[in-house]
Amino acid sequence: MADQTYWDDVNEGDSIPELRKNCSTQQLVHWAAASGDFYQIHYDLGFAKNTGLDNIIVHGALKNAFLGQLLHDWAAPGGVVREFGCEYRGMDYPDQDITCKGVVTAKSVEGDDHIIELDIWTENPDGQKTTPGTARVVLPAR
Amino acid sequence: MAESVITDEMKAAVGVDVPGGTSEVxxxxxxxxxxxxxxxxxxxxxxxxxxxxxxxxxxxxxxxLGSAIFRPGGGGAPGGGFSIPYKRILNGGTTYEYLAPVIAGDTITSFSKVTDFRERSGSRGDMLITYRETTFKNQDGTVVAKMRGNLIQY
Known part of the structure; x- marks a missing residue:
């Protein structure tokens, strides 16, 4: 984890540090157990193919959780992820890079909260945004 | 586009809070x-x-937001329990909004409502998209989070 990021030092248009993921099928089983999502398309290749998929696919919610980590690791220890989410537009597969990225779109102050708004997304190896989303993070001010 | 799969029962369910069960953090x-x-x-x-x-x-x-408690035979069908002629389900998207910290030891109860049903014809054929908002409260009755999501059935 990097040093504390302060609201004052963040500017619209800034990119936040990337988070690179690459899921083994084992990690998908970990996620199935942790999340309670045991849909077989995420760990049973035969089942996935029977539903018309080419491969096992990474859980959308796991990619969303990756985006949560992207934001948490950037904001911690003094900041808090207030809101984050994404749309599951494209599929990602095991053993391929999933790169989590974020760009600051706005800064505001609401009451005591110093808020940063971001566009966030995961990218597949072809550079396509498979899960575009948005986030609001509260950061400490100097 | 085939005939609508949205029944009167489904239309009546829009906006109605349904208990979503309890989970333990x-x-x-x-x-x-x-x-x-x-x-x-x-x-x-x-x-x-x-x-x-x-x-x-x-x-x-x-x-x-806690581990859901499932019991064999206890029910809880995915997709909201509506009778839909589509076999496949994809999670279309999820947003979490946090209003208070969630800490180990919390017991979370949720209420969920359908906010909209939409039907679309796409590359996967005819599909039904269910938009849902779930509110999570802890043991003190404090709303700790809201989740907005949509489920695609086709």
């Missing part, structure tokens, strides 16, 4: 979730470290 659940995602921050693993940072216990990572 446990130390083991938090650690499993954090490990599955790949977190290294100790506030998700080490109680002393979490307390050092001002929390009363292990912190629930973003997206973890």
């Amino acid at each position: 446990t130390t083991s659940g938090i650690r499993m979730f954090a490990r599955a995602v790949g977190y290294t921050d100790l506030i998700f693993y080490d109680e002393d470290e979490a307390k050092k940072q001002g929390y009363s216990g292990l912190v629930a990572p973003p997206g973890y």
Whole structure:
């Protein structure tokens, strides 16, 4: 984890540090157990193919959780992820890079909260945004 | 586009809060979730470290709102329990909004409502998209989070 990021030092248009993921099928089983999502398309290749998929696919919610980590690791220890989410537009597969990225779109102050708004997304190896989303993070001010 | 699959029963369910059950925010659940995602921050693993940072216990990572309690034969069909002629389900998207910290030891109860049904014809054929908002309260009755999501059936 990097040093504390302060609201004052963040500017619209800034990119936040990337988070690179690459899921083994084992990690998908970990996620199935942790999340309670045991849909077989995420760990049973035969089942996935029977539903018309080419491969096992990474859980959308796991990619969303990756985006949560992207934001948490950037904001911690003094900041808090207030809101984050994404749309599951494209599929990602095991053993391929999933790169989590974020760009600051706005800064505001609401009451005591110093808020940063971001566009966030995961990218597949072809550079396509498979899960575009948005986030609001509260950061400490100097 | 085929005939609509949205029944009168479904239309009547829009906007109506339905109890979504109870889940427990446990130390083991938090650690499993954090490990599955790949977190290294100790506030998700080490109680002393979490307390050092001002929390009363292990912190629930973003997206973890407790482990659902399932019982064989206890019901709880995915997709909202409506009778839909589509076999396949995809999660279309999810947003979490946090209003208060979620900490190990919390018991979370949820209420969920359908906010909209939409039908679309796309590359996968005819599909039904169900938009849902779920509100999560802790044992003190404090709303800790809201989740907005949509489910695609085709």
